[in-house]
Amino acid sequence: MAYATLPYTLNSTSTASSSFPRSKLLHQSPQQSFQLKTLPPSILSFNRTPIKTALSSAYTDSAVNGSAGEAPVKALRRLLESPGIHQGPACFDALSAKLIERAGFEFCFTSGFSVSAARLALPDVGLTSYGEMLDQGSLITQAVSIPVIGDGDNGYGNAMNVKRTVKGFIKAGFTGIILEDQVAPKACGHTKGRKVVSREESITKIKAAVDARRESGGDIVIIARTDARQAVSFDEAIWRSKAFADSGADVLFVDALATREEMKAFCEICPSVPKMANMLEGGGKTPILNPVELEELGFKIVSYPLSLIGVSMRAMEDALKAIKGGRVPPPGSLPSFEEIKETLGFNKYYEEEEKYAIKSGYSGPTYGARISQQDSDQKSTRSDEPIIDLLPPIVYDNLNQNDPRSRISGIWSRTLRLKITGKDGLSKLDVRIPAGFLEGASRIIPGLNGVNIMEMLEDAPIDSDGLQSGKILLDFNDAIGDRIQVFVE
Numbered sequence: 001m002a003y004a005t006l007p008y009t010l011n012s013t014s015t016a017s018s019s020f021p022r023s024k025l026l027h028q029s030p031q032q033s034f035q036l037k038t039l040p041p042s043i044l045s046f047n048r049t050p051i052k053t054a055l056s057s058a059y060t061d062s063a064v065n066g067s068a069g070e071a072p073v074k075a076l077r078r079l080l081e082s083p084g085i086h087q088g089p090a091c092f093d094a095l096s097a098k099l100i101e102r103a104g105f106e107f108c109f110t111s112g113f114s115v116s117a118a119r120l121a122l123p124d125v126g127l128t129s130y131g132e133m134l135d136q137g138s139l140i141t142q143a144v145s146i147p148v149i150g151d152g153d154n155g156y157g158n159a160m161n162v163k164r165t166v167k168g169f170i171k172a173g174f175t176g177i178i179l180e181d182q183v184a185p186k187a188c189g190h191t192k193g194r195k196v197v198s199r200e201e202s203i204t205k206i207k208a209a210v211d212a213r214r215e216s217g218g219d220i221v222i223i224a225r226t227d228a229r230q231a232v233s234f235d236e237a238i239w240r241s242k243a244f245a246d247s248g249a250d251v252l253f254v255d256a257l258a259t260r261e262e263m264k265a266f267c268e269i270c271p272s273v274p275k276m277a278n279m280l281e282g283g284g285k286t287p288i289l290n291p292v293e294l295e296e297l298g299f300k301i302v303s304y305p306l307s308l309i310g311v312s313m314r315a316m317e318d319a320l321k322a323i324k325g326g327r328v329p330p331p332g333s334l335p336s337f338e339e340i341k342e343t344l345g346f347n348k349y350y351e352e353e354e355k356y357a358i359k360s361g362y363s364g365p366t367y368g369a370r371i372s373q374q375d376s377d378q379k380s381t382r383s384d385e386p387i388i389d390l391l392p393p394i395v396y397d398n399l400n401q402n403d404p405r406s407r408i409s410g411i412w413s414r415t416l417r418l419k420i421t422g423k424d425g426l427s428k429l430d431v432r433i434p435a436g437f438l439e440g441a442s443r444i445i446p447g448l449n450g451v452n453i454m455e456m457l458e459d460a461p462i463d464s465d466g467l468q469s470g471k472i473l474l475d476f477n478d479a480i481g482d483r484i485q486v487f488v489e
Contacts, residue, residue, distance in 0.1 A: 072145065072146065072147040072148070072173075072175045073147065073175040073176075073218070073219050073220060073221070074219075075106070075107070075146070075147050075175075076107055076147035076149070076175045076176055076221055077219070077221065079106060079107060079147075079301075080221070080250070080251065080274050080300060080301070084295065085291045085292075085294050085295035085299060085300065085301070085302060086106065086107070086300065086301045086302070087105065087291060087301075087302055087304070088105065088107045088108050088109050088149065088301060088302065088303050088304070089105060089108055089109070089303075089304045089307055089308060090108065090109040090110065090111035090114060090303055090304060090305040090306070090307070090308065090309075091108050091109070091110055091111070091114070091140060091148075091308060092110065092111055092114035092115050092117070092118040092119075092136075092308065092309050093115075093118055093119075093136065093139065093140065094139045094140050094142070094143035094144075095143070095344075096308045096309075096312075097140045097143050097144045097148065098143050098144055098343070099308075099343070100144070100146070100308075101144045101145065101146050102343065105146065106146060106147075107146050107147040107148070107149065107175075107301075108144075108146060108147075108148055108149070109148075109149045109150075109151070109178075109303045109305070110133075110136070110137060110140060110148060110149070110150050110151050111151060111303075111305040111306070111309065112124055112128060112133070112151035112153055113305055113306065113309075114305065114306065114308070114309035115128060115132075115133060115136050115151070116128045117309055117313075118309060119132060119136060120132075125185055125186075126153070126184060126185025126186045127185070128153075129156070130156040130161075130164075130165060130168070133150070133151065133152075133153070134168050134169070134172050137150050137169065137172045137173070137174055138172045138173065141172060141173030141174060142173065147175035147176065148173070148174055148175060148176075149174065149175065149176035149177070149178065149221070149223065150169050150172070150174035150176065150177050150178070151177075151178050152165050152166070152169060152177040152178055152179045152180075153179075153180065153182075153186050154179070154180050154181065154182050154183070154184060154186045154197075154205075155179055155205055155208075155209070157184075158201075158205075159201075159204050159205050159207075159208035160208070162179065162205045162208045162209050162212070163208050163209070163211065163212035163215075164212075165177070165179075166208075166209045166212035166213060166216070166220065166222075167212050167215070167216050169220065170213070170216050170218040170220050174220060175220060175221060176220060176221035176222075176223055176250075176251075177209070177220055177221070177222060177223065178223045178225050178253065179205060179206065179209055179222065179223070179224060179225065180225040180226065180227055180255070181196045181197055181201075181202035181205070181225070181226050181227060181228065181240065182194065182195065182196055182197070182227050182231075183195045183196065183197055194227050194230045194231040194256075195231050196226070196227055196228050196231045196232065199239075199240065199243070202226070202240060202243075202244075203240075203243050203244070203247050206222070206224050206244050206247040206248065206249055207247045207248065209222050209248075210222060210247065210248035210249075221250045221251060222248070222249050222250050222251070223249070223250065223251040223252075223253055223276060224241070224244035224245075224247075224249035224251070224252055224253065225253040225254070225255055225276075226240040226241060226244070226253075226254055226255070227255050227256065228240050228254075229254055229255065229256050229257055229258070229262070230255075230256045230285070234257075234258075234262055234265075237254045237257075237266075238254075238265070238266065238269060241254060241266065241269060241270070242269055242270060245269075245270040245273045249273070250273070250274070251273065251274045251275070251276050251300070251301070252266075252269075252270065252273050252274070252275050252276065253275070253276040253278070254266050255278055256278075256284070256285040256286060257285075257286050258285055258286070259287065260287055260289075260297070263277070263286070263287070263289075263297050263299075264297045264298065267297050267298025267299060268298065274300035274301065275298060275299050275300055276299065276300070276301050276302070276303065277289075277294050277297075277299040277301070277302040277303070278302070278303050278305065279302055279303065279304050279305075280305060280306060281304060281305070281306045281307050281310060282306060282310060315333065318333065319333070319334075414434070414435050414457070414488060414489070415432050415433070415434060415435075415489040416432070416433055416434070416435050416473070416486055416487065416488060416489060417430070417431070417432050417485075417486070417487040417488075417489050418430075418431050418432075418433060418484075418485075418486055419484075419485045419486075419487070420445070420482050420483070420484050420485075421482065421483040421485075422481075422482055422483075423477075423480075423481035423482060423483075428482065432489060435457060445484070447476075447478030447479070447482065447484050448484070451474065456473050456474075457473070457488075471487065471488045472485065472486070472487055473486045473487065473488060474486035
């Protein structure tokens with residue numbers, strides 16, 4: 001969501017602030033309309049001077065949200081070129097990304113911290129692999145139409161690995177990728193023990209990313225991140241950021257900046273290259289500022305990496321406490337079943353399903369029922385024999401006497417008697433089945449494995465009525481001593 005300042009009327013006791021960002025005032029052409037909305041209370045102040053209203057959207061859909069069918073990467077580049085500060089919450093799965101889109105945000109990030117937590121229940125210390133991030137990212141990008149910026153960590157290796165990572169992220173549908181200069185294993189930039197690779201290696205990786213983008217024919221936005229602020233010094237972080245810009249990075253990002261002054265100084269370098277801020281919720285090293293303040297400092301995009309995973313964890317803990325106490329979560333904390341279905345797209349699915357509904361039914365034979373009433377009656381007269389329910393064989397409906405397959409069809413449908421006698425002389429099994437089922441019977445009778453019944457039936461003598469009844473096709477003892485016999489009925 002883009003925020004931009006508007007001129008406001010001063011009351012009798014107010015004085016205009018010389019620091020008011022006049023250069024960032026939006027000028028509207030007659031062809032472009034906009035809506036005014038009141039900002040949330042948390043950002044209704046600027047230099048202690050009340051801001052009555054501000055633009056929640058600088059332009060209409062044709063100017064900021066883009067035309068229908070706009071490619072996500074083009075939408076992201078348009079956002080980077082449009083006025084105002086743009087907020088991107090961080091998702092960790094397809095559902096959280098869908099919720100971000102439904103809330104009206106124009107893009108989102110994936111958080112490596114949150115993906116590691118949600119997918120592995122492990123800390124963000126370099127345990128999540130390239131393949132896992134790519135798989136998670138593919139599910140996320142397929143769930144939404146807004147641009148998604150992926151967390152590429154340190155590229156998962158050297159410059160050649162970076163090239164593979166960038167190309168993989170492009171194929172997965174990401175519109176942007178964040179690449180950092182930490183050593184392996186990398187970790188969250190606001191945790192202890194951060195270390196970075198050499199200047200030369202960090203620059204080489206960004207150049208490799210730019211080359212990979214060109215080779216792929218894509219236009220993925222490359223966000224170059226340095227963790228040198230905590231690993232080395234603020235000056236080192238600034239030096240690297242300038243070098244990244246010279247190497248072709250589209251956006252610059254210094255993680256874990258410690259003060260407003262550092263944030264402002266960072267935004268003053270390379271004026272033509274957009275800057276990214278990271279508002280680590282809940283106690284990171286960087287001051288938490290509202291969008292208006294971040295825009296005044298010079299940032300173009302801002303991420304909120306832990307909001308969704310954090311509130312999800314707390315909500316699940318509260319729900320589990322309620323369930324353990326014999327209750328269910330209160331209505332205010334739980335959407336209705338209808339709301340859940342609407343969010344997940346059940347209603348849309350039902351509407352689309354109607355397009356492909358089959359209007360007429362099929363009146364053919366119902367497979368899976370008893371073979372026939374006659375067969376059932378026969379079984380009832382042999383109550384002393386084991387009963388085996390079998391699915392019917394393949395039905396050959398359209399074969400005629402002149403068809404060369406008709407003989408095979410007839411043979412395959414002949415009834416065989418399968419008899420198994422234990423080594424103690426007692427009958428274990430005595431059933432009559434169509435020949436086509438004997439192959440399936442081998443799955444439960446190991447002794448029949450490898451038996452080519454079709455070949456044996458074709459080689460059997462044939463009288464005027466077909467195969468000679470009573471002929472023994474098989475008679476042998478299996479590995480455990482059982483005698484297996486197969487007769488033609």
